[in-house]
Amino acid sequence: MKLILASTRDVAANNIASKLLELFDFKKSHHPNSHVSGDVVLTRVEGGILELASLPPATSEVIVASRHASKSGSKSLTVHAPGELEAGKLAVASPSTVKAALLELAKIKEELGLPHQVSLEATHHGPVSLDVPVTFVEIGSLPEHWEDEKAGEAVARAIMAAAVAEEGCHRAVGVGGTHYAPRHTEATLHTEFGVGHIIPKHVELTEGLLEKAVWRTQGKAETLLLDWKGMSAEQRAVCQKVAEKLHINLERARSVLHDRK
Secondary structure, eight states: OEEEEEETTOHHHHHHHHHHHHHSOOEEOSSTTEEEETTEEEEEESSOSTTOOOOOTTOOEEEEEEEEEOTTOOOEEEEEOOEEGGGTEEOBBOHHHHHHHHHHHHHHHHHHTOOOEEEEOOOOSOOOOOSSBEEEEEEEESHHHHTOHHHHHHHHHHHHHHHHOOOOSEEEEEESSOTTOHHHHHHHHHSSEEEEEEEOTTSOOOHHHHHHHHHTBTTOOOEEEEOGGGSOHHHHHHHHHHHHHHTOEEEEHHHHHHHHO
């Protein structure tokens, strides 16, 4: 069962949940505040989601409809895996789910003529203790943006595309760059790679943190995908050590994009 969560405290989540019910064949469930469409369950929760520690039985994955806030105030549609990088606590990430959601957002942005920036975000916030993959799909960045119905439709459609998508991408952990991960976004959109966790340049990169990101990727990450110019020499060295230790690939995002062209 794929579980879509929307907090009733979150204006954007309410917008997205309403669009899910409007656009897709959800039926009222016998569980409170829940609707079902095939193997997908939409549940509105009254509390917060960031500290969520338990799930209904048979839940195989969680996708969270959410708002995104930023100081820039720019309109955005974003996707990310959760984790508290500084504390070394990471959720399970699903690169295939992240990729499916991002691809659908990019497609719908063009279809609806939206001015929003579509991007991945680096790993941040909780929940971190669940044993199934968790993905956030969000509307940013100001209160008036969170209520935008077209943005709500875009995220609703992206969530459903991700919920029914089959697994099948080259699983990667992204390293380096900025919070909005432009190189990893491009690679996810235009190559066979799917990126789950992203550890940006401003976070202290240790072998332990990077190894955890590899193992907390559903199916284990196959590649470390680097924003080479957006990293320090010390961070590159850590990546090389971990890749050798775990017998996984090391790739530069620019190179895989160039090869694709």
